[in-house]
Amino acid sequence: xxxxxxxxxxxxxxxxxxxxxxxxxxxxxxxxxxxxxxxxxxxxxxxxxxxxxxxxxxxxxxxxxxxxxxxxxxxxxxxxxxxxxxxxxxxxxxxxxxxxxxxxxxxxxxxxxxxxxxxxxxxxxxxxxxxxxxxxxxxxxxxxxxxxxxxxxxxxxxxxxxxxxxxxxxxxxxxxxxxxxxxxxxxxxxxxxxxxxxxxxxxxxxxxxxxxxxxxxxxxxxxxxxxxxxxxxxxxxxxxxxxxxxxxxxxxxxxxxxxxxxxxxxxxxxxxxxxxxxxxxxxxxxxxxxxxxxxxxxxxxxxxxxxxxxxxxxxxxxxxxxxxx
Amino acid sequence: xxxxxxxxxxxxxxxxxxxxxxxxxxxxxxxxxxxxxxxxxxxxxxxxxxxxxxxxxxxxxxxxxxxxxxxxxxxxxxxxxxxxxxxxxxxxxxxxxxxxxxxxxxxxxxxxxxxxxxxxxxxxxxxxxxxxxxxxxxxxxxxxxxxxxxxxxxxxxxxxxxxxxxxxxxxxxxxxxxxxxxxxxxxxxxxxxxxxxxxxxxxxxxxxxxxxxxxxxxxxxxxxxxxxxxxxxxxxxxxxxxxxxxxxxxxxxxxxxxxxxxxxxxxxxxxxxxxxxxxxxxxxxxxxxxxxxxxxxxxxxxxxxxxxxxxxxxxxxxxxxxxxxxxxxxxxxxxxxxxxxxxxxxxxxxxxxxxxxxxxxxxxxxxxxxxxxxxxxxxxxxxxxxxxxxxxxxxxxxxxxxxxxxxxxxxxxxxxxxxxxxxxxxxxxxxx
Numbered sequence: 001x002x003x004x005x006x007x008x009x010x011x012x013x014x015x016x017x018x019x020x021x022x023x024x025x026x027x028x029x030x031x032x033x034x035x036x037x038x039x040x041x042x043x044x045x046x047x048x049x050x051x052x053x054x055x056x057x058x059x060x061x062x063x064x065x066x067x068x069x070x071x072x073x074x075x076x077x078x079x080x081x082x083x084x085x086x087x088x089x090x091x092x093x094x095x096x097x098x099x100x101x102x103x104x105x106x107x108x109x110x111x112x113x114x115x116x117x118x119x120x121x122x123x124x125x126x127x128x129x130x131x132x133x134x135x136x137x138x139x140x141x142x143x144x145x146x147x148x149x150x151x152x153x154x155x156x157x158x159x160x161x162x163x164x165x166x167x168x169x170x171x172x173x174x175x176x177x178x179x180x181x182x183x184x185x186x187x188x189x190x191x192x193x194x195x196x197x198x199x200x201x202x203x204x205x206x207x208x209x210x211x212x213x214x215x216x217x218x219x220x221x222x223x224x225x226x227x228x229x230x231x232x233x234x235x236x237x238x239x240x241x242x243x244x245x246x247x248x249x250x251x252x253x254x255x256x257x258x259x260x261x262x263x264x265x266x267x268x269x270x271x272x273x274x275x276x277x278x279x280x281x282x283x284x285x286x287x288x289x290x291x292x293x294x295x296x297x298x299x300x301x302x303x304x305x306x307x308x309x310x311x312x313x314x315x316x317x318x319x320x321x322x323x324x325x
Numbered sequence: 326x327x328x329x330x331x332x333x334x335x336x337x338x339x340x341x342x343x344x345x346x347x348x349x350x351x352x353x354x355x356x357x358x359x360x361x362x363x364x365x366x367x368x369x370x371x372x373x374x375x376x377x378x379x380x381x382x383x384x385x386x387x388x389x390x391x392x393x394x395x396x397x398x399x400x401x402x403x404x405x406x407x408x409x410x411x412x413x414x415x416x417x418x419x420x421x422x423x424x425x426x427x428x429x430x431x432x433x434x435x436x437x438x439x440x441x442x443x444x445x446x447x448x449x450x451x452x453x454x455x456x457x458x459x460x461x462x463x464x465x466x467x468x469x470x471x472x473x474x475x476x477x478x479x480x481x482x483x484x485x486x487x488x489x490x491x492x493x494x495x496x497x498x499x500x501x502x503x504x505x506x507x508x509x510x511x512x513x514x515x516x517x518x519x520x521x522x523x524x525x526x527x528x529x530x531x532x533x534x535x536x537x538x539x540x541x542x543x544x545x546x547x548x549x550x551x552x553x554x555x556x557x558x559x560x561x562x563x564x565x566x567x568x569x570x571x572x573x574x575x576x577x578x579x580x581x582x583x584x585x586x587x588x589x590x591x592x593x594x595x596x597x598x599x600x601x602x603x604x605x606x607x608x609x610x611x612x613x614x615x616x617x618x619x620x621x622x623x624x625x626x627x628x629x630x631x632x633x634x635x636x637x638x639x640x641x642x643x644x645x646x647x648x649x650x651x652x653x654x655x656x657x658x659x660x661x662x663x664x665x666x667x668x669x670x671x672x673x674x675x676x677x678x679x680x681x682x683x684x685x686x687x688x689x690x691x692x693x694x695x696x697x698x699x700x701x702x703x704x705x706x707x708x709x710x711x712x713x714x715x716x717x718x719x720x721x722x723x724x725x726x727x728x729x730x731x732x733x734x735x736x737x738x739x740x741x742x743x744x745x746x747x748x749x750x751x752x753x754x755x756x757x
Contacts, residue, residue, distance in 0.1 A: 065757075067724065068417045069439035083756075153589050154578035176522075176578030178738060264523060265580035266738030267731075281410045284435060284723040286417070 061290040068286035080291035112197030134195035145259035178268035204238030365659035375615030423658035429462030430719040475684035476649030477607025496630035519600035521584025521591035536562035538635040552754035563743025611683025629699040728753035
């Protein structure tokens with residue numbers, strides 16, 4: 001796309017050979033720059049206004065003891081950060097986020113993969129099944145949270161169903177039990193986001209050539225072997241991008257938790273995002289909340305960098321890092 | 326389903342506004358107080374999402390605009406839990422609402438720091454004088470920053486029909502009698518007390534009422550002035566709460582129950598006869614009306630009695646925990662805003678409000694307009710109260726008050742203890 005100075009491109013004739021100074025290449029490169037500025041400008045401006053500037057401001061506020069209303073004059077250095085590091089509630093929040101990350105990968109990944117493999121086969125009502133599984137993903141988080149809050153009430157539909165099935169002992173205080181609440185939330189998260197994984201994997205499965213599967217069959221590979229040694233390796237890039245999206249989503253978990261439990265009971269389901277909103281806006285400690293926000297950003301950013309560097313390197317190679325040929 | 330979608334829509338709207346408001350914080354001028362054609366537009370955020378009070382506010386706005394044709398209102402009712410965050414975000418932005426819900430106290434003092442609350446001392450002198458000490462929480466350092474429209478006290482709202490069903494003939498006057506009533510209700514298969522533990526402040530109501538029974542007035546007053554709870558009576562209040570929890574009077578899963586949202590909230594349980602009592606403020610008759618299946622007032626089925634006495638408590642007999650609902654104008658609001666505040670606080674308008682039985686009017690002259698039996702009982706308690714403790718989360722600065730609420734919620738969840746509550750207040754005050 002862009003003219004390059006790569007030493008490989010020796011085929012371009014030296015500019016000095018041309019008779020006119022204002023070469024067509026020169027004019028078009030100026031024009032091209034104009035085009036780039038025109039097309040990228042608005043996006044860059046929006047990105048700077050709504051992403052970069054607020055991030056920088058949060059970093060700045062995090063160095064102050066500030067309630068968001070009075071003057072910004074109590075500079076306290078990194079005190080907010082040391083306070084967060086020693087705050088048992090913030091630590092609990094990090095722990096809950098980590099738990100959701102691990103559970104997502106360990107539980108949701110196999111589940112979504114299995115369902116995608118199933119739905120990729122010819123079976124009756126496949127379109128309907130796909131739609132049913134994908135529907136929750138389309139629902140707004142707020143709607144999901146309000147609906148599940150009703151379902152998980154002590155005398156709500158879920159417990160009533162369990163009782164009617166003779167499983168009274170399975171009925172739980174899903175959101176009121178401090179030991180259980182984070183797992184209840186995880187079930188809702190899984191219900192909501194499973195469809196996304198399935199659709200992603202179904203798309204990936206379309207990229208698995210039938211010829212390979214047929215060849216494997218001819219070679220005597222069983223269904224399990226075909227899945228394990230042909231389908232899964234070819235699905236690798238899709239799985240890796242799903243894990244990436246899932247971990248980032250789990251780290252930034254907010255809406256569902258905030259509406260269903262507000263991080264309670266007694267901080268049993270607090271996440272980094274609910275913590276920073278609670279401290280920032282409920283307690284009016286904008287400085288401290290900003291520090292928590294910066295920490296959440298750093299954790300997510302470091303994960304994203306490391307993951308791209310070490311796990312997704314092969315997937316993005318060729319596409320981004322080096323020109324082929 | 327209708328309710329839940331409405332709640333959802335409100336939440337979504339609030340989140341959206343919160344995001345935009347937060348984004349707008351960086352720059353831009355304050356919104357013009359008057360539109361180009363000379364009309365004054367007042368944006369009004371209030372927490373009345375239930376029909377009766379919401380309708381009253383709409384009618385009041387209509388009556389005001391009829392007399393002041395140059396004024397128009399943009400009214401936005403916001404659910405109570407959401408509006409508190411929304412106001413804080415709004416005040417941090419450059420475009421705060423013109424007129425918004427105000428509970429006064431330390432919360433107001435925190436807001437005043439922003440310089441975005443209109444000082445209405447001169448304009449409201451007469452009204453404040455006639456209201457007396459009732460208007461005090463809306464002043465900071467001798468300056469008036471808001472006016473109440475409704476002031477009352479917390480107490481136990483109960484279902485007369487369920488009490489009768491359990492064979493209870495008299496409302497309890499002491500905690501011992503209260504526990505006897507709890508046992509009787511349980512024996513009749515009735516949930517004795519509904520509690521909205523998810524929202525934390527209903528937990529704090531219990532603790533604050535125990536503190537008001539245990540603590541002498543001087544100790545209570547020192548909390549707000551010194552941001553400290555040095556008297557051992559505050560620890561005793563926590564122990565009283567523990568004793569209460571041990572009696573297990575609450576509904577199953579009360580830690581996750583919201584206070585006011587939907588039929589399954591604690592107010593909804595009272596409204597639908599699923600629980601016999603709720604410790605709540607003076608607005609509860611209006612609140613429950615909106616949560617009954619037919620949206621009709623409970624009438625005789627709803628009663629009220631003051632918080633029982635605690636044996637050995639050093640509190641002034643008859644002292645109450647309460648507070649009020651009012652409104653503040655922002656500094657950038659059009660001049661009609663304070664006029665409307667005075668209009669709402671006028672005897673005539675207060676009488677109209679009192680007749681809705683959704684709360685107690687703040688103006689004394691309007692007291693006779695209150696007709697409901699239970700709300701009249703609240704009015705009597707308010708009138709007889711020698712000392713009213715403003716809700717601690719409102720009396721204290723915002724961060725200290727919220728830390729206190731969180732820790733009290735921890736006491737109800739079994740993760741805190743009475744001493745810890747006192748310590749947390751000291752810690753929160755120290756880290757200001």
